Every structure is written in C-alpha cells, then in structure tokens.
Amino acid sequence: MADPCEVWFYHLERSGLDQVLPDLLEKTLARNWKALVRSRLPERLEHLDSWLWSYRDDSFLPHGEADEPHAAAQPVLLTTGMDNPNHADVVFLLDGADAGVLDGFVRCIVLFDGRDEAALATARAQWGAIKKQGLPVSYWRQLARGWEKQA
Secondary structure, X not given: OOOOOXXXXXXXXXXXXXXXXXXXXXXXXXXXXXXXXXXXXXXXXXXXXXXXXXXXXXXXXXXEEOOOOOHHHOOEEEEOOOOOOOOOOEEEEEOOOOOOOOOOOXXXXXXXXXXXHHHHHHHHHHHHHHHHOOOOEEEEEEOOOOEEXXX
8 A cells, every 4th residue: 555645834924926836847857756736716727837937047947737738737737626637746735725635745835925814724624634644744844044843
C-alpha cells in the first residue's frame, strides 16, 4: 500500500502567493513530480496562467489549464476541478479549495494568506478535516528567510 499523502499548510505572512507559488512549483518539478494547482476562483487561475510565464525574466514554468487540449501532458495544471487529469504527484490548494480525496497524491500543499481572517478560518477548518482523515499534517510558517516547520 502507498504511503498516505502528506499535507503541508503554508501560512503566508511575508510574501504573497505570486512570490511563493512559483518557488514551490519549481521545487516540485525538480523532483520530477507533476503538480495540480486547484483554486475555487477561475480569475485566480487566469492570473496564474499569465504570471507563471513571466514571473522571472530568465525563467518560466511550463503549465496549462485543465480545459485546454493536452491537459493530461502538462507538468503543472491549473484547475477548479476535483479530478487529476495530469496524474499529478502534488496538489496545491489555493483560495480555500477543497482537498477532496487525496489518494494518489504524494503531497498536498495548502497555501493561505495569514493576513486574511477568512482565509485563516478556512485553513483551520481544512486542518481539522484533514486531521480527521488520519493524514500526516504539518504547518509551515514563513520567516524572514525561508520556512520553519511549526507543527
């Protein structure tokens, strides 16, 4: 039997999603893993679709949207859906997106804005729901330089 999906909560306090997500996606791809980026907000995915091509002058992240041709072949797939068409190893949850069934994923990364009370409340509810499933959960807090595992 496969190991259970590890769920990591990233509490964004010093940087926004636009700064943090590309770095985490680069680390995911460096491990030869595929990524699924799930949001409840289509406008977030529309923004990310542009941003991931231009976030750095010397690099871009190859990606596509779930409703485009060849979605299954994308190393990074942006979606509002609950399926996993690119057979991703890691699912990134944005904007309070539902984790759904995490079978088949190696890791689930929940990113939330620590300056937004509604986002904090949603993350707390997600933490509780995932803990009830018996999955290994950890909490990462953003420091001045890098991340520190807090729980």
